[in-house]
Amino acid sequence: MKPTPGGPDPAQTQPDVLTAVARTWADAVAGTSYVPLPRAEVEALLRALLGRLQATLVADRFRPEEGCAVGAALVDAHFTDARTLSHSLTVLWEAAARLDAPRSQVGARWHVLVGALAEGYARASQERALREQDEIVTAALTARYQAEQALQMSEARLRAVFAGARVGIGIGDLDGRIIDLNPALAAIFGYPTEELRRRRVQDFMHPTDSEPVWRLYDDLIRGDRDHFRVEKQFFRANGDSVWTHLSVSLLRDEAGRPQYQLAVVHDVTELQQLQTQLRYEAHHDPLTGLPNRTLFLAQLDSIFASAEAGTRVGLCFLDLDGFKAVNDTLGHEVGDQLLVKVARRIDDVVTAAGHLVGRLGGDEFVVLVPGSTGRGQLVELADRMLAVLAAPVHLAGREIAVSASIGIVERPVEGIDPAELLRAADMTLYWAKADGKNRWAVFEPDRDARDINRYALSSALPAALDQEQFVLHYQPLMKIADRSLHGVEALVRWRHPTLGLIGPDEFVGLAEESGLIVPLGRWVLQAACRQAYEWFGTCPGSPFISVNLAAQQLREPGLVEDIRNALVSSGLHPQQLQLEITESAIVGTDHSTRSTLRRLSDMDLRIAIDDFGTGYSNLAYLRHLPIDEIKLDGFFLRGVRATEDIDPVDEQIVASLVSLAHVLGLTVTAEGVETAAQVSLLAAMGCDAGQGTHLGPPADAVEMAFRPPARPVGVLPIGELPVQFGQVRPG
Numbered sequence: 001m002k003p004t005p006g007g008p009d010p011a012q013t014q015p016d017v018l019t020a021v022a023r024t025w026a027d028a029v030a031g032t033s034y035v036p037l038p039r040a041e042v043e044a045l046l047r048a049l050l051g052r053l054q055a056t057l058v059a060d061r062f063r064p065e066e067g068c069a070v071g072a073a074l075v076d077a078h079f080t081d082a083r084t085l086s087h088s089l090t091v092l093w094e095a096a097a098r099l100d101a102p103r104s105q106v107g108a109r110w111h112v113l114v115g116a117l118a119e120g121y122a123r124a125s126q127e128r129a130l131r132e133q134d135e136i137v138t139a140a141l142t143a144r145y146q147a148e149q150a151l152q153m154s155e156a157r158l159r160a161v162f163a164g165a166r167v168g169i170g171i172g173d174l175d176g177r178i179i180d181l182n183p184a185l186a187a188i189f190g191y192p193t194e195e196l197r198r199r200r201v202q203d204f205m206h207p208t209d210s211e212p213v214w215r216l217y218d219d220l221i222r223g224d225r226d227h228f229r230v231e232k233q234f235f236r237a238n239g240d241s242v243w244t245h246l247s248v249s250l251l252r253d254e255a256g257r258p259q260y261q262l263a264v265v266h267d268v269t270e271l272q273q274l275q276t277q278l279r280y281e282a283h284h285d286p287l288t289g290l291p292n293r294t295l296f297l298a299q300l301d302s303i304f305a306s307a308e309a310g311t312r313v314g315l316c317f318l319d320l321d322g323f324k325a326v327n328d329t330l331g332h333e334v335g336d337q338l339l340v341k342v343a344r345r346i347d348d349v350v351t352a353a354g355h356l357v358g359r360l361g362g363d364e365f366v367v368l369v370p371g372s373t374g375r376g377q378l379v380e381l382a383d384r385m386l387a388v389l390a391a392p393v394h395l396a397g398r399e400i401a402v403s404a405s406i407g408i409v410e411r412p413v414e415g416i417d418p419a420e421l422l423r424a425a426d427m428t429l430y431w432a433k434a435d436g437k438n439r440w441a442v443f444e445p446d447r448d449a450r451d452i453n454r455y456a457l458s459s460a461l462p463a464a465l466d467q468e469q470f471v472l473h474y475q476p477l478m479k480i481a482d483r484s485l486h487g488v489e490a491l492v493r494w495r496h497p498t499l500g501l502i503g504p505d506e507f508v509g510l511a512e513e514s515g516l517i518v519p520l521g522r523w524v525l526q527a528a529c530r531q532a533y534e535w536f537g538t539c540p541g542s543p544f545i546s547v548n549l550a551a552q553q554l555r556e557p558g559l560v561e562d563i564r565n566a567l568v569s570s571g572l573h574p575q576q577l578q579l580e581i582t583e584s585a586i587v588g589t590d591h592s593t594r595s596t597l598r599r600l601s602d603m604d605l606r607i608a609i610d611d612f613g614t615g616y617s618n619l620a621y622l623r624h625l626p627i628d629e630i631k632l633d634g635f636f637l638r639g640v641r642a643t644e645d646i647d648p649v650d651e652q653i654v655a656s657l658v659s660l661a662h663v664l665g666l667t668v669t670a671e672g673v674e675t676a677a678q679v680s681l682l683a684a685m686g687c688d689a690g691q692g693t694h695l696g697p698p699a700d701a702v703e704m705a706f707r708p709p710a711r712p713v714g715v716l717p718i719g720e721l722p723v724q725f726g727q728v729r730p731g
Contacts, residue, residue: 018054021095022047028087033079045077050095053117057109067113071120075128082270085121089114111282118278122271126245129167130229133247133264136165141251141262168244168265171251174221174258176201188244188267190237201263206233206241217248223258226250231268243272285359287336288343296358296366300418303370307413314372314410316382317425318346320363321403321437334396339363341395342402345388353381366425375410375442382406382440405432406440427451457502458510465519469495472527474704476696477546477669477689480682486669486689487578488535489546490528491698492520512550521553522562529570529577531701538573544606546578551585555592560599578606578629583613586625594625601626608669613657623664630661634672634692637681655685662686 025046026039035042049070056066074084096110162169168185172178178196186193189204216228227249233241244265251260283295291299303313320342327335339359346365350357356368367385369378385406392399407428409421416424424443432441464470470492477487494502511517525547532545553559567574579600586593586609601607608629609622613636622630636654654670661668670682673692682690 017098018047018050019043021091021098022050024095025050025088025091028091029079029084032083032087033081035078037077049073053092053113056113062109062112064112064116067116068120068123071117071122072124074117074121075124080125080128082274085118085271085274088121089118092117115278115282118274122275125271126268129245129266129268130247133167133245133266136167136169137247137249137262137264168263168267170196170263170265172201172261172263174261179260185263185265188236188242188265189234201261204234206235208233220248220250220261221258223250223252241269242267243269288340288359290343290347290365291356291358293358293360296356296360296368297418297422299356300368300422303368304413304418309414311370311413312372312374312411313413313421314369314378314408315421315425316367316369316378316385316440317407317409317422317429318365318367318385318404319406319429319433321405321433323363326400330396330398330400337395338393338400338402341393342389342404346385349381349384349388355381366422369410372410375408378408378410379440379442382408386438386440403438405429405437407432407443408440409443411443424448454506454510457507458514460496461507461511461514461516461520464494464496465516465523469497470520470523471495471700472524472531473698473700474531475691475698476704477543477691478695479689480670480679480687485543487544487546488532488704489580489691490524490531490548492524508550512552515552517550517552518556521550522566524548525563525566526569529566529572532576533570533572535704536572536576538571538576540573540575542576544576544578545572546580546606546608548580548610549585551582554581554585554596559596560603563600563605564603574604575606578608580608580610580631582610586622598626611671622666627666629667629669629688630657631669631671631691632657632687634670637670637672637674637678651681651685654681654687658685658687 022043026043037045052066052070056063071085074088079085079088092114162182165182165184168182168188170178170181170185177200178198181193181196183193186196189196191199213230213232216225216230219225220228227247229245229247232244232246234244236242245268246266247264249262249264250258251262253259283292283298284290285292307313323335323338326338342363343357343359343365346367347357350367355370357365358368359365367381369381372378386404389402389404392401394400407425407430409425409428411421427448428441428443431447432439435441471494473491473493474488475491476485477489478484479486492504492508494507496502508517511520528545528547536542536545549559556562563577563579566572567577586597597607606628607626608631609627610631611633612630613633632654636650636657658668667688669689669691670678670687671691673679673682673690674694676694678692679690679694
C-alpha cells in the first residue's frame with residue numbers, strides 16, 4: 001500500500017514488532033537476575049539482540065553462530081540465572097510467527113538460532129563460572145600466601161571470602177579426606193558440614209565416571225599436574241545426581257611438595273537438564289514425539305557408515321491420503337490430533353518389529369529397517385501398517401476414515417547412498433498414489449529410470465524452445481477415391497542434442513503439464529503455415545496443412561489471434577489450414593470453448609476431430625459444433641491385414657460411421673492405414689481419405705518436397721500429385 005500524498009506512512013504507524021517482543025521479553029525475565037540497568041535500557045538491549053536475530057534469520061548467508069553471540073551477550077549483561085534462559089526461550093519460540101521473515105526460514109532457521117542462543121548462553125555461563133572460580137582460587141591462594149608471608153591478612157577476611165562464595169569450595173588432603181568446606185559446597189551435596197568433614201572425596205564418585213577422570217585425579221595426587229577441570233556428576237544426600245563443573249588444584253608447600261587439594265564446584269544441574277531437553281527437542285518431532293528428519297537421517301547415515309559387506313536396508317515411505325481435506329474441513333487442530341493418533345498406530349507396529357519410525361514433516365512418515373531380509377519383509381510390514389490405519393479415528397465427534405500410500409525400497413547398502421535411498425522411496429510413494437492410493441508400491445529401477453528421464457526432458461523443454469530444437473515432420477493424407485493428395489499433417493519432433501530425434505509421445509504430455517504446450521503449439525502453427533505456403537502457395541483448392549491443437553491451447557484466450565498471425569505472416573489461405581482437436585478435448589466444452597470453435601470456423605479454417613471413436617462423444621453431439629472432418633482412430637482398422645481378415649462387425653461399424661458422417665456433411669479420414677486390404681475396404685465404404693504408413697510415412701520437409709509419397713504395392717496406381725510441392729506459388 002502506498003501512502004497518500006501528505007499523509008503518514010502506514011508502515012510507520014504500525015506497531016514495532018521488535019519493540020513489542022522486547023517488552024514481552026523484559027517482562028518475562030524481570031526479577032530472574034540482578035541486572036544493574038533501568039527498565040528502558042533493558043528493553044533497548046533486548047530489542048537490539050532481537051534485531052541481530054532477525055537480521056541473521058533473513059540474511060542470504062545464514063550464520064547460526066550469531067545466535068551463540070546473542071546468548072553470550074545476555075550473560076555479559078548479567079542475565080545469569082537459569083530462569084532467565086528458560087523464560088527467554090519461551091518468549092522467543094512464541095515470537096517466531098511475528099518476525100518479518102519468510103515462513104520457510106522461520107521454521108528451519110529460527111529453531112537453529114534459538115538452539116544456538118541457548119548453547120551460547122550455556123557456554124558463556126560456564127566461562128563466567130570458571131572465571132569466578134579462578135578469581136576465587138586466586139584470591140584464596142593469594143590470601144593464604146600473604147597471610148603466611150606477611151601475616152597481614154586476618155583469618156576473618158579469608159573466612160569471609162571462603163564462606164560467602166557462591167560456588168562450592170573444599171579442601172582435602174592427599175588421601176582424599178575432606179578437611180574444610182564452605183556452606184555452598186555443603187548445599188550442593190545436601191549434607192551437614194560436619195558430616196562432610198568425616199567423608200572422603202572417593203565417597204562421592206559417580207558410577208558413570210570414566211577412566212580419564214580417575215587418571216586426572218591420580219596425576220594430581222602424585223603431583224604430576226597442578227590442576228584439572230572436568231564436567232562431573234555426583235550423588236546428593238537424597239540419592240539424586242548433581243551435575244557440576246569441577247576445578248581441582250594442587251597446593252604445595254614452600255619446598256614444592258604436594259600438601260592439599262583445593263576443589264571449586266559449580267552446580268550446573270539445571271543448565272545440564274536444559275541442554276538435554278534442547279537436544280531432545282532438536283531431534284524429535286514436537287507434535288508426535290517421533291524422531292524428526294534430523295535424527296532419522298543421522299541414524300540412516302550411521303547405518304551406511306558402519307554397514308558390512310552384504311548388508312541390506314529397507315525403507316517404507318508413508319504419506320496419508322487426502323490429509324489436506326481434513327485440515328481444510330475440520331481445522332488444523334483436528335488434523336494435528338489425527339497425526340498423533342496415526343503416529344501412535346504406526347509406532348506400535350514398527351517398534352514391536354524392532355524398527356525405527358520418524359516423521360519427516362506434514363503427514364509424511366518413514367520407517368527404517370536396518371539389516372532387512374528382503375522385499376517380502378518390507379511388504380509384510382507395509383501391509384500391517386495399512387491394516388492398522390484402516391480402522392476409523394474418532395475425533396471431534398466425528399469418525400474419520402484414514403488411508404495411506406506407502407513407497408517401499410529394499411536393497412543392498414553397496415552402490416547407493418542415504419540420499420538416493422530416500423529419494424527412491426519418495427518416488428515410489430508417488431507411484432502408489434498414482435496407482436490409486438491406499439496401497440503400497442515397490443521400487444522398480446526401470447520405472448524410476450523412465451521417470452528420471454521424463455523429469456530431465458521436462459526440465460529441458462524451456463531451453464529447447466528458446467534454442468529452436470523442435471522440427472516438423474509431415475505425413476500425407478491421401479484421397480481414397482483417386483489417390484490424390486488430400487492434405488498433409490504436421491507432426492512435431494524434438495531434435496535433442498544428446499538423445500537424438502524424440503517423438504511427440506515422449507514430450508507433448510510434459511509440455512501440457514508444464515503449460516509450455518501453448519508456446520510450442522504457437523511455434524508449430526507458424527512453422528507449418530510457412531511450410532505449406534512454400535509447397536502450395538495461396539490457393540483454396542490446394543491440399544491443406546493439418547495441425548494438432550491440445551485441449552489447453554483450445555482454452556487459451558489468445559488462440560484465435562495466434563492463428564490469425566500465423567496465416568498473415570505466412571501468406572497461407574485460411575482454407576489451407578486444418579486444426580485437429582481430439583475427441584476428448586471437446587466433450588462437455590463450455591460456452592467459451594464453443595465460441596472459440598465458431599470463431600475459428602468463421603475464419604474459413606477447417607476443423608477436424610482427431611482419434612474419433614476413442615472418447616465419449618458421438619456424431620449427434622458433433623452436429624452442433626462447426627466440424628468439417630472426423631479422423632477415425634486406427635483402432636477400427638487394426639484387425640484388418642488382408643481381405644479375408646475383415647470382421648463383419650468392424651466393417652459394419654466403420655461403414656456406419658462413414659455414412660453418418662456424410663449425412664452430417666463431414667468428410668472422413670481413416671487413420672492407421674497400413675495394408676492394401678484396408679485401402680480396398682475403405683474405398684468400398686466410400687471413405688474420403690486415409691493416412692498411414694501404407695499411404696506415406698512421416699518425413700521431413702526436404703523429403704516431402706522432392707520425393708512424393710511412394711506408390712503403395714498391390715493397389716491401384718496412385719494419381720500424380722496436383723503439382724510438385726516446391727513449384728506452387730501464388731498466381
